[in-house]
Amino acid sequence: MITERIIKTFIRPERYKTEVEKRSAYIRFSGLTGILINLLLALGKGAVGFFLNSIAIIGDAVNNLSDCASSIVSLVGMKLAMKPADETHPFGHARIEYVASTVIAAAIFFIGFELGRSSIQEILNPTELDFSFWMIVVMGISIAFKFGLYIMNTKLDRQMPSPILEAVATDSLSDVLSTSVILLAILVAALTGWKIDGYIGLGVAIFVAYSGVDIMRDMLNHILGKAPDEESTRSIVEFIEKYEGVKGIHDLIIHDYGPGRQFATVHVEVDARVDLLVSHDMIDLIEREISEEMGVHLVIHMDPITYDDPYVTRLYNYTKSIVSECEDFLDFHDFRVVRGPTHTNVIFDVTLSQECNQKEDVLRKYLETQLRELSGERIYVVLTVDRSYITSYAQSHIKAPGHYNPRKIE
Known part of the structure; x- marks a missing residue:
């Protein structure tokens, strides 16, 4: 008192x-x-x-x-x-x-x-x-x-x-x-x-x-440069997710330059069918409002994602089931499919746990083998490996970003 x-x-x-x-x-x-x-x-x-x-x-x-x-x-x-x-x-x-x-x-x-x-x-x-x-x-x-x-x-x-x-x-x-x-x-x-x-x-x-x-x-x-605390991570994720045009987020990195001096970068997924200028306007708005309300200097990379292709959706669901069963994988994102007459390239990024010491080629072959078995097709995986720069989403009780499930095709 x-x-x-x-x-x-x-x-x-x-x-x-x-x-x-x-x-x-x-x-x-x-x-x-x-x-x-x-x-x-x-x-x-x-x-x-x-x-x-x-x-x-x-x-x-x-x-x-x-x-x-x-x-x-x-x-x-x-x-x-x-x-x-x-x-x-x-x-x-x-x-x-x-x-x-x-x-x-x-x-x-x-x-x-x-x-x-x-x-x-x-x-x-x-x-x-x-x-x-x-x-x-x-x-x-x-x-x-x-x-x-x-x-x-x-x-x-x-x-x-x-x-x-x-x-x-x-x-x-x-x-x-x-x-x-x-x-x-x-x-x-x-x-x-x-x-x-x-x-x-x-x-x-x-x-x-x-x-x-x-x-x-x-x-x-x-x-x-330690990993940001759960509250900072959660507040930034929830702030971005509240915007209607945001379909998912991933690759969040928070830089701490002292109390009250936070800089962050993140990839935000948007619907590829929406006009590019409309999505870009939303991204600008997020950057401006999070700076005003939270004091975070945020730079957003925009990822247009296709959500209405049944073939892409089926391969997405296969990949999700494989990733969810392996402890080394925290999440995956930037999912794209290039379909050809003889084979299909499945391109995506995967975020690994800090404890994972498997080589990238071993992980790629594992994912490739599993996708071929589930789909019955000749599939090649083009993989980019990321490391998490924030506390594990599971430990933070935060929904893994970047995975608003597309319409599930049985």
């Missing part, structure tokens, strides 16, 4: 016209808030630490200064990611968000590593923990502020998903856990005499380090 009021008061999302401007405002608010709070905590802890001559509190103050650096990285990363496209980077600079998040994730891992190292030393050589009222107060205040930053950044990330906001939230949570371990260990030692800080610290260190590695792995996948 408080976070929503803060967002409405300081960010005011309604002021921004584009998603890019709104994303920038969210990250800027997160970064400036992080710098302010961490700087205040560092100054307060430093003053108390010097007054009490406590190395532990002074060390925690230095940690807050390093968190200021993480917030500065988020601001710089956001600023660079906002740069418009240029001749050297025609797709923009939005991927810098992934780089900035990787830097923050590396800092999180380092915190976990250092906490783990000190925890192991504490297990091997236990030390006496000094109980101080002011130390408890300072740590309690630090935990409260850091947990507040975690809640705020988590809610900001839910409203405007960003790898930077996710990384900053994880960084705040790691600070909450590491400081809580020290506080818990001091209280337990003061009340019972048990020295458990090393063991608890080691457990927290593993969690913090794993969180950093997990974020780095996810960001590296984005930079390398």
Whole structure:
């Protein structure tokens, strides 16, 4: 509730016209808030630490200064990611968000590593923990502020998903856990005499380090170019399929150039009997409307398909039955038939699963043999092999594109 009021008061999302401007405002608010709070905590802890001559509190103050650096990285990363496209980077600079998040994730891992190292030393050589009222107060205040930053950044990330906001939230949570371990260990030692800080610290260190590695792995996948998530794939497929003239789609490829910078290409099947200008007008409309509504820069290749030839339809149905029975095939498309006096050429593309390691010639001969047995004719298969660049349609619960079955001929 408080976070929503803060967002409405300081960010005011309604002021921004584009998603890019709104994303920038969210990250800027997160970064400036992080710098302010961490700087205040560092100054307060430093003053108390010097007054009490406590190395532990002074060390925690230095940690807050390093968190200021993480917030500065988020601001710089956001600023660079906002740069418009240029001749050297025609797709923009939005991927810098992934780089900035990787830097923050590396800092999180380092915190976990250092906490783990000190925890192991504490297990091997236990030390006496000094109980101080002011130390408890300072740590309690630090935990409260850091947990507040975690809640705020988590809610900001839910409203405007960003790898930077996710990384900053994880960084705040790691600070909450590491400081809580020290506080818990001091209280337990003061009340019972048990020295458990090393063991608890080691457990927290593993969690913090794993969180950093997990974020780095996810960001590296984005930079390398991972398969799009199911929601993105489904939304694009369903958006295109809603147009009446679309008979099927295939060969969907989605390129991620950073948050809010998606480019995609797809083949759309249309009825060959429809006037070419009419179909082309529909394709232009799809490209324009998906850009306006979803922010996806889509390029469509149009495939005219014949649907009213009984002979072609029969061979299509034979091919469909063969493909559906083989696990190596995900789907087929661009189906065409060239009929001659002595033989028939069946031409189509087939999409293979990533696990398939069969050679193209072996697959072609298999399809050719099966089609000859079913049709009783001399058929030659002209095959083009594709690989899926999106999550499997079966796993995504998406109807395999490109296969609006023609009128079935028995």
